Amino acid sequence: MKERIYTIPINEAFDKGTECPLCVCEDKLEDDALRYTTGPAMMEPDTRIETNKKGFCKDHYTKLCNLEQNKLPLALVIDTHLAEQIEALAGIYNKHEVDIIKESEKSAIRSAIDTLTGKKKVAGIAVSELAEKLESLEKTCFVCDRLDANMERLIENVLYLYEKEPEFREKFKNSKGFCLKHFKLLLIKASEEFSGPKQAEFLLDLIPTQLEALKRVQEDVNYFTKMFDYRNQNADWKNSRDAVPRSIEKICGTCQLKR
Ligand SMILES: [Zn+2]
Ligand SMILES: [Zn+2]
Structure with missing residues (x-):
C-alpha cells in the first residue's frame, strides 16, 4: 500500500465534523500547491518548464x-x-x-x-x-494538476486507514458524509484499490452514510423554505439558517460563499 504521509491531517479533518472532511484536506493541499507555485517552485527549472507550458x-x-x-x-x-x-x-x-x-x-x-x-x-x-x-x-493548470495528484494519494491514504485502523473506520462511518465530488472519488478509488468483497464492505459503509447525509441537508433546505411561511414567523430556525450555502458545498465542495 502507498505511503502514509497524510495520516495525521486526515484524522484531524475527520475530527472537525464538517460536511466533507475531504474538502478540509483539499483546501489545505490547494493552499500548499499555491504557496509552492510562487515559492520553491519558482527556482526549479523543471517546474518552470511546466508552468510556462500549462499556466x-x-x-x-x-x-x-x-x-x-x-x-x-x-x-x-x-x-x-x-x-x-x-x-x-x-x-x-x-x-x-x-x-x-x-x-x-x-x-x-x-x-x-x-x-x-x-x-x-x-x-x-x-x-x-x-x-x-x-x-x-x-x-491546463499547474496547480490543478498538482492538487489532483496529491488528492489522489490522499484518498488512497483514507482507504488505507479505513482498511487498517478500526478506530478510523468508526470515524468514517459516523461522519457527515462527503461532498458529491469527493463521494465520487471515494467510489472510484475504492474500486481500484480494494478487492471485490472489501469494496462491497466499503460501499455498505459509505453509500448509506452518504445518502443519509444528503437527506439531512435536503431536509434542512426544505425547513429553510418553510420558515418563509408567515405561519412560521415565530418558529425556531433549528439547523436551517445556513442551509443554502451548506447545501451548495455539499453538492460541489468548498466554495467562497457569503454566509
Ligand atoms: Zn469534498
Ligand atoms: Zn487550476
Whole structure:
C-alpha cells in the first residue's frame, strides 16, 4: 500500500465534523500547491518548464494573485509563461500569414469559385489552429494538476486507514458524509484499490452514510423554505439558517460563499 504521509491531517479533518472532511484536506493541499507555485517552485527549472507550458485556470490565477502582497514571484512566473505562449501563437500566425494576406486580396469571383469547388478557407485553418491552442491552454493548470495528484494519494491514504485502523473506520462511518465530488472519488478509488468483497464492505459503509447525509441537508433546505411561511414567523430556525450555502458545498465542495 502507498505511503502514509497524510495520516495525521486526515484524522484531524475527520475530527472537525464538517460536511466533507475531504474538502478540509483539499483546501489545505490547494493552499500548499499555491504557496509552492510562487515559492520553491519558482527556482526549479523543471517546474518552470511546466508552468510556462500549462499556466493556470481562472480560479487559480485569482487565488495566486490574492495570496500574497508581494507580486514579484507571480510576475516572474507569468512573464515566462506569456513569453512562451506568445511565441506559440505567433508561430501559428506566421505559418499562415502569407496565405491570409493572399486571401484578403482575392477577388469576389475567385472567392465564389473557391467556395463552389469546396476549397477550404485559409483563414479558417488558421482560426481552428489558434482556437485549438487557446482551448488547450484554457484546460491546463499547474496547480490543478498538482492538487489532483496529491488528492489522489490522499484518498488512497483514507482507504488505507479505513482498511487498517478500526478506530478510523468508526470515524468514517459516523461522519457527515462527503461532498458529491469527493463521494465520487471515494467510489472510484475504492474500486481500484480494494478487492471485490472489501469494496462491497466499503460501499455498505459509505453509500448509506452518504445518502443519509444528503437527506439531512435536503431536509434542512426544505425547513429553510418553510420558515418563509408567515405561519412560521415565530418558529425556531433549528439547523436551517445556513442551509443554502451548506447545501451548495455539499453538492460541489468548498466554495467562497457569503454566509
Ligand atoms: Zn469534498
Ligand atoms: Zn487550476
